[in-house]
Amino acid sequence: MTVYSGPVFDMAAKQFNVIADHLGIPGDERERLLMPKRAITVSCPIHRDDGTIAVFEGYRVQHLLTMGPTKGGTRFAPSVDIGEVAALAIWMSWKCALVGLPYGGAKGGVTVDLSKLSPRELESLSRRYMQEMIPFVGPHTDVMAPDMGTNEQVMAWFMDTYSMYQGQTVTEIVTGKPVFSGGTLGRREATGRGVAHLARRVMDVLSIDPGKATAVIQGFGNVGSYAALGLHQMGLKVIAVSDHTGALHDPRGLDIPALMTHATKHGSIAGFSTELQFDPKQILTFACDVLVPAAIERVIDGPTAEKLKCRVLAEAANGPTTPEADLVLERRRDEIFLIPDILCNSGGVVVSYFEWVQDLQQLFWEEEEVMRREYQILDRAFHTMLARVKADNISHRTAAMAVGVEKVRAAKNTRGLFP
Structure with missing residues (x-):
């Protein structure tokens, strides 16, 4: 029995058990790591x-x-x-x-x-x-x-x-x-900037020209809007976006700075254009190079994963992909490059850490320094994940989570069980 229940917690537990099986963690250690x-x-x-x-x-x-x-x-x-x-x-x-x-x-x-x-x-x-x-x-x-x-x-x-x-x-x-x-300077933009930065790293790996690439963004809040802006500034055409009020599509590329100004003023993308509106249920299965789910959990299930038409799946939201969808993405690993959420949206907590450090020291950095340090940490984690994928021949999510769980397990085992 546990006080925790519901589909989101069940999903987190299933993900952990997959990693625990991969790492061979004994059963009597698992509950201490998860709960x-x-x-x-x-x-x-x-x-x-x-x-x-x-x-x-x-x-x-x-x-x-x-x-x-x-x-x-x-x-x-x-x-x-x-x-x-x-x-x-x-x-x-x-x-x-x-x-x-x-x-x-x-x-x-x-x-x-x-x-x-x-x-x-x-x-x-x-x-x-x-x-x-x-x-x-x-x-x-x-x-x-x-x-x-x-x-x-x-x-x-x-x-x-x-x-x-x-x-x-x-x-x-x-x-x-x-x-x-x-x-700290750069905190508001940090998560979205990090998503765009990592998407660019993947495009480099896949030899995708940003100037010829397209992107689709589900969720146009703080994270989704700054991810869209970052991709737009890299030269990608952001051809579709959605939020809780609807969706917009323009094959020529949306005017992201103007859309951000509108969303900031009105609280949503509603009212930006009547000609560009379309069914938001189609947003995740739009054909594009980079798909960014930046809304809520569990939006990509198994059937949706089968229909994805992106080359890069950049998980800006927490837990947007269900365990059933992960099985599909594992099978489609050569078609879709997944940037798992615990890496993709980590720019926010990285710069939050910088803010905490600056507050403790009462010494503040310029925005360029914040961005440089953020990208340095994201690049290191990205290459750590890729090295683990290559070494163990596992999925990107399994690799990223395995690195995290191993570090937590090592810290707990080193400190021991008190008293």
């Missing part, structure tokens, strides 16, 4: 604008404290539950280990429909959530970051709430803050 160290569930009551009181459920799961403090985003969305949060924390552990950061994985969230909150109610909920988490988080215990439904402003409220209780400003309690509140 989270700590899970917190809180009630977050707030005053609504009409004078009533509403209570929202909040969660935080800290998967691994062996490598250092835990690190992970905070998601405000209707779908949030303890199983989803636990799965995301587990994936974050393998991600941090793969790219060599001194963190374990964590994740948090509140089950809420943001469309039904006013700006004042959102601030109240953000502050109340952090207030409830204060006994369990800290700069050397658990460092929060933004995720779906949260942003720089929410992180600033988190930081301010924590600081008021400490009696001093503690900028290093969260990352993804505004630059003028202790944030």
